[in-house]
């Protein structure tokens with residue numbers, strides 16, 4: 001392959017899809033910026049504070065995790081630890097089998113995407129139904145989410161209407177309200193039939209053991225309304241130290257993610273139903289998932305574990321806007337994914353070592369990140385790691401000869417002079433792939449190597 | 465985001481880091497930089513052994529190769545005068561990128577020291593020397609492209625201050641000004657399709673406001689955007705900040 005996979009993917013992307021992704025991202029970004037900066041006198045300060053709090057958690061996970069476990073247990077929650085995706089899925093299956101359960105309703109959780117829980121359960125004869133509208137559409141389509149907050153940002157409503165029709169959810173109708181109503185009608189029955197409700201958690205407070213969930217559709221609440229068993233799958237980095245910190249994080253998450261002051265539903269869950277409560281799950285499990293996070297923690301890219309999955313970096317990213325989420329071949333696309341996805345591959349890092357290259361390092365992602373993750377620095381570290389592990393990188397010019405030249409002034413000056421050849425030779429004849437790639441899209445300016453140095457020698461300084 | 469803490473300016477002598485791009489393509493930008501600095505009474509020294517800041521290999525992921533070049537640069541720019549560079553990107557490389565790639569190296573201290581005295585041209589004039597208005601005249605509508613490596617630094621605001629003060633010059637804003645032009649160093653050749661689409665978008669926004677000239681503090685962005693526009697058969701006029709400032713002086717006979 002001459003160029004990078006992601007570039008190829010972008011080149012072949014349907015115009016419709018590109019337009020949907022581009023418009024959705026751009027709108028999301030613009031609304032977010034307005035909301036954040038109109039309302040807070042110093043929104044950047046908030047991002048920095050939130051970043052420091054999360055970094056503190058990441059660096060002290062070894063103290064916070066036992067603390068959280070103790071709190072959860074005291075609250076009547078059964079705590080599980082899963083080192084791998086497989087272990088996490090098995091834990092869920094085990095809980096379901098022990099209860100004789102066969103039907104699960106699922107709220108949106110990225111970590112369950114990571115472990116491919118729904119597929120796993122279906123393979124083992126269980127029903128696992130996505131209830132977030134976007135995830136539901138992706139599921140009935142056999143598609144994959146392409147954005148961590150807006151899973152179907154790549155689809156337009158005509159495509160959705162077609163797949164509803166195909167899946168027996170009524171005759172073709174692309175009115176968004178009709179689509180939503182049909183999904184709701186279908187899901188309502190499923191909520192009532194289900195045995196188990198699965199959610200993630202946006203935050204877990206170490207102080208109280210409270211799980212915090214945010215949604216806009218209220219589906220996570222429905223998942224827990226009629227079911228007797230609640231399973232929460234939670235990445236080990238989701239902790240915040242105190243309940244007090246939630247004020248900061250909920251404010252930033254809703255504004256950064258969906259440009260809302262606060263999400264429509266914010267749930268605080270402290271444990272299974274107490275005897276005094278009329279309903280709610282009697283049994284509650286929290287499965288803490290590692291799945292590569294410990295390795296990330298041990299690496300020089302641990303800052304990425306601060307991420308609160310708001311998607312703001314995707315929305316602002318010019319490469320994401322051109323390439324779409326599927327180009328990243330990962331659960332986590334965009335800037336956050338370009339860092340996290342290769343890291344989560346562990347020893348298979350080379351398979352996704354191209355992701356960190358898919359960036360101009362423009363820094364827009366860090367500028368919007370609510371926890372101020374230095375994403376460009378992390379991308380650079382991973383590029384260097386790929387080089388050190390000798391992962392081939394199509395299209396990237398080799399730098400060895402250049403470095404030699406650029407550390408020897410005499411050779412450098414000679415090449416400034418010699419470079420003039422590109423003014424006379426058709427560059428297509430030159431065996432320099434980078435030059436050809438440049439010229440395929442852009443014309444090259446005239447080579448004027450050494451002219452400035454000549455000027456310096458002949459002129460008189462105006463300052464004495 | 466960036467390590468931008470800099471030593472205050474005391475003397476009136478600077479070392480010029482011309483950048484490899486000006487050395488190879490844009491000699492007039494380097495000339496204009498010298499003329500602008502000298503107009504301010506600053507003596508400009510050009511360390512002859514200079515080559516490149518090391519950024520291509522740093523961005524490309526070959527940090528070992530990049531460090532070789534950076535070590536050469538540190539040697540070449542010995543001394544304690546400020547180093548002025550007509551590029552936000554090379555400046556950021558010197559005060560941020562190098563620090564990242566030398567994190568575990570024994571000579572990190574020397575690298576950091578050079579970073580602390582390196583300034584992007586506009587930043588140096590406005591925030592280093594305290595010059596906030598520019599004399600002369602430049603009658604044109606200017607679109608100013610904020611290059612990405614000046615995010616988090618004083619460079620973009622400095623350039624806007626200077627340009628905004630030039631008689632006859634009118635700055636026009638354009639859509640999505642915060643978005644990258646798509647150059648990205650090795651990105652431009654490893655991801656030519658995305659790079660060009662990003663550039664095309666930028667050009668659309670620019671053409672919509674019909675500027676006489678597109679100005680930036682970074683010739684790399686100008687090389688990409690100008691090259692794209694020319695290839696499309698609809699060339700645009702691009703200039704470096706230094707050239708505008710220099711021409712403003714020239715236009716009133718001050719040079």
Ligand code: SF4
Nearest residue numbers: 307308310311313369
């Ligand atoms: S990296 Fe930052 S901006 Fe991107 S999803 Fe995570 S928290 Fe949001």
